[in-house]
Amino acid sequence: MLGFGVFKVTDKAECKQAVLNAIRTGYRLIDTAAVYDNEDAVGEAARSHRRRSVYPRGAVYYLQTVGPGHGQHRDGESRDCRVIKKIGPEYFDLYLLHQAMGDYFSARRALEEAYEAGKRSASPIFTPMC
Template sequence: MKFIVNTVAFFALFHVISGLAGKAPTKTLNDGNQIPMLALGTYGFDDIPRMRQAVNWAIEAGYRHIDTAALYENEEEIGKGISDVIKHGLVKREDLFITTKLWNDKHARHQVVPALQESLSKLGLDYVDLYLIHSPEASNADGSPANIDYLETWKGMEEAKKLGLARSIGVSNFNTEQIDRIIKNSLIVPAVNQIEVHPSNSQEEAVKDCFERNIAVMAYSPLGFFVSRGQNGRPGKDDPKILNIARKYNKTVTQIVLRYLLERDLIVLPKSAKRHRIEENINVFDFHLTPEEMAVMKTFNSNTSIFD
């Protein structure tokens, strides 16, 4: 009997330590749900079957948040990874935060819930934690522009939330004017806007606008800063100012870049297919940058998107 009680207590403790905690702190969204401040980005895996392995590595390393999208065509492999980590007892479903996105060719109101159901079926889940409209622009199946107002799309997103298929709903690549149109004409304020933010595209105004509206910001392509170094005269990972900061904390430049975004209360989504980098990228919660160091990081802004 004593053995059983001890065993149950051990597994309960193991779950608290390994499952619920994760490595990243969480932030409260405007609907009361908690979102982990760091997610595994999953766009651009050359080898989609490696995605499953990467999800396993990420959860072992302490990630609890995965960012995917219908567009990435990797939801099935991610679903297998999620099933692995739950089966192995590393986490329970409720410990995980899964974000996926509605692609542009499913913007008609009646298409939203079926599109989410398709994503859920690929992921092997009953619900996602966050569902985003990937972009305000609608397209037809052949990629040509479609004349569908994103307010219609948002109504479909609200239905998805009401049905419990998405715990939180939000947008991606929306500007302030578009967000304000949603707020003015809808019942639910987006919980999140996912936009490109990194040191060379710091997006101060857009971030401020979101925060003033109580909307959390997810920073995509957070490492765009040095991955595209050299282009358009952008400084890169060899810049002595960043190297100095990295040396001071015994961290890598990547970790300094992620920390700079986290200090701004942004949720970061670094993508890596390599185990040692997946581990490196979450090892950013044991130090802080000083206001002076934040000011140095700010000097790298050139309002340059890596997608232009």
């Protein structure tokens, strides 16, 4: 599977169009993160694609990258919920806990607990060496 990332695509209209073009071209994984500050454009593209697509929801996978300061145990769930509201998919298919900085273990624990409680559809992926 080939993924498409939207890092540094700051223009909202350009980001939305790039995601739509990527999906139409055959990309089946969209990578986003709160620090990219373009989740709303990715969400618009996701909703637009789902309205017009004959493919089921699972045809395109959404990866949420959680970086330093974005997954602390106390508020990780609320931040995740805000991102989901912006993006629009009912859930993220993959979670990538990127860069083992700060309170990495609490962030990891929060993601695992949410998965075990059924609040996430996929177990998180961890990259502690990045």
